[in-house]
Amino acid sequence: MTFVLTILPQLIATGIMIGAIYAMLALCFYVVHAGTGLINFAQGDFVVIGLIFVWTFFVGMNLPLFIVIPMTVIATGLVVAALERLTIAPLRNQDPIIPLLVTLALGILIRSSIQLIWGAQPRSVPHYSGDTPILIGGAAIMAQAFWIIGGTILILLALYFFFTRTMFGLAMRGASSDREGAQVIGINANLISFYAFGLSALISGATGAIIAPVVNADPFIGLDFSLKGFAGAVLGGIDKPHSAVLGGLFIGILETLIAGLISSEYRNLFVFGILMLVLVLRPNGLLGARS
Numbered sequence: 001m002t003f004v005l006t007i008l009p010q011l012i013a014t015g016i017m018i019g020a021i022y023a024m025l026a027l028c029f030y031v032v033h034a035g036t037g038l039i040n041f042a043q044g045d046f047v048v049i050g051l052i053f054v055w056t057f058f059v060g061m062n063l064p065l066f067i068v069i070p071m072t073v074i075a076t077g078l079v080v081a082a083l084e085r086l087t088i089a090p091l092r093n094q095d096p097i098i099p100l101l102v103t104l105a106l107g108i109l110i111r112s113s114i115q116l117i118w119g120a121q122p123r124s125v126p127h128y129s130g131d132t133p134i135l136i137g138g139a140a141i142m143a144q145a146f147w148i149i150g151g152t153i154l155i156l157l158a159l160y161f162f163f164t165r166t167m168f169g170l171a172m173r174g175a176s177s178d179r180e181g182a183q184v185i186g187i188n189a190n191l192i193s194f195y196a197f198g199l200s201a202l203i204s205g206a207t208g209a210i211i212a213p214v215v216n217a218d219p220f221i222g223l224d225f226s227l228k229g230f231a232g233a234v235l236g237g238i239d240k241p242h243s244a245v246l247g248g249l250f251i252g253i254l255e256t257l258i259a260g261l262i263s264s265e266y267r268n269l270f271v272f273g274i275l276m277l278v279l280v281l282r283p284n285g286l287l288g289a290r291s
Contacts (some may be wrong), residue, residue, distance in 0.1 A: 010140065013140075015251065020148045023232060024047075027155060027241055029233040029238060030240075031200045035192050038099050043103075043225070043226050045223075046080050049076050049204065050072055052208075053076060056118075058063040059123070059126075076196055080087060080092050080198065092190055118217075123216060126213075128143075133272065143215065148211055151206060188192075213252075227247075232247035232252075233247055235274070247285065251271055
């Protein structure tokens, strides 16, 4: 019991950092779903694109950080926007299962392309603020954790403003809830899809930029990212950004506690077991709108 109390602060601190990563992924699921009604299972691979660009610009080209971050966001946005136009947009009027399957195939395409161009070896990026941990309440917290948590908060606030205070954000939400009605009043659903994926790509690039020092640029982690981000979004409620964020945080803390107190082999068992239970009892998520 004493051992558990000793390591608990460290596990919670680590879980919050990992949960913040999943929260940003969950936000991306929310954005695409709010704008198109689709679930994008290539989302984790979008973040991997950002990780690869960070390594390329920061380590490979030795560019300064204040240039690397915006270049990563822009480059990720351009790549994903092109992929959306080539693979998702032509299927806009097809049965919803078809675009969903295409996003799975798109993830495979991205992983294979990264291996072909950069190789399969994971690539690391040095810490932006040094690798000396900060001791807070019995937990050793990496300085990069504050980049990740702060970035999550800023992105959430920006999205909240965008979807509640701007005409374009309101149009994106309207196009998702009633696509035919949105087209009747002049909202271009095809353009909304482009901007939804584009916004998701910008968040993915920003996520890759701030997590690169603690997550290696590994082409094989995209699917795991997608599953954990999707689990967070669904668990909290994919219809609201703050619900998705809280779901992602919960997933990160839960799997860290399970790994630290029981075994890392059971992380996915508990995470997806709880997800299935929530889907049965509350299909719209713990914080989502009741059916």
